[in-house]
Amino acid sequence: MNYWLIKSEPDTYSWDDFVKEGKSMWDGVRNHTARLNMMAMKEGDLALFYHSNEGKEIVGLAKVVKEHYPDPTADDPRWVVVNFVPVEKFPKPVTLKQIKADKRFEDMALVRLSRLSVGPVKPMEFDFIMQLAHD
DNA sequence: GCCAACGTTGGC
DNA sequence: GCCAACGTTGGC
Numbered sequence: 745m746n747y748w749l750i751k752s753e754p755d756t757y758s759w760d761d762f763v764k765e766g767k768s769m770w771d772g773v774r775n776h777t778a779r780l781n782m783m784a785m786k787e788g789d790l791a792l793f794y795h796s797n798e799g800k801e802i803v804g805l806a807k808v809v810k811e812h813y814p815d816p817t818a819d820d821p822r823w824v825v826v827n828f829v830p831v832e833k834f835p836k837p838v839t840l841k842q843i844k845a846d847k848r849f850e851d852m853a854l855v856r857l858s859r860l861s862v863g864p865v866k867p868m869e870f871d872f873i874m875q876l877a878h879d
Numbered sequence: 880g881c882c883a884a885c886g887t888t889g890g891c
Numbered sequence: 892g893c894c895a896a897c898g899t900t901g902g903c
Contacts, residue, residue, distance in 0.1 A: 751901090753901090775885095775886080776886090796900085796901060796902090797900090797901065797902085800901090800902075840902080857884090857885090858883090858884075858900085858901060858902065859883095859884065859885060859886090859899085859900050859901065859902095860885095861900085
C-alpha cells in the first residue's frame with residue numbers, strides 16, 4: 745500500500761465537487777513526474793486531497809479504484825488518468841502552514857516540490873497528517 | 880501582483 | 892547537446 749497527495753484548485757474542482765460526483769477521473773495531468781506517480785498507483789492506495797491556491801490545505805482522503813489508463817482528454821495517448829473515490833472529509837483540514845511549521849514534514853514532496861501536482865507521501869508522513877486531521 | 884521554481888521551446 | 896528566453900504553477 746502506498747500513499748499519495750493529489751492537488752486540485754477548488755475553483756476548478758473542489759472536494760465538494762468530488763463528493764457530488766462520487767467518483768473522479770483524474771485527468772489533465774501534463775507533467776512527467778506526476779505521470780510517473782500516477783502510473784505507480786495501485787488499486788486501494790490512498791491519496792490526500794489538497795486544495796491549492798485557495799485554501800491551501802489537505803481537506804480529505806481519496807482511494808484509487810482504477811489504475812492508470814490513457815487520458816481521453818489528451819492528444820498524446822501516453823498521458824494517463826487514475827480513478828478515485830472519496831473516503832472521508834477531514835474533521836480538521838491540515839493547512840500548508842501547519843505542514844511547513846512542522847519538522848516531521850520538512851522532506852515532504854508537497855514542501856520540497858511545491859509545483860508537483862501528484863506526489864508521493866511517506867507512511868510516516870501519512871500517519872502524522874491523519875493525526876492532525878482528526879485531533 | 881510579484882516572484883521562485885521548474886518545464887518547454889528554439890537558436891546555435 | 893547546451894542554454895537563454897519564455898510560459899506556467901503556486902505560494903506569499
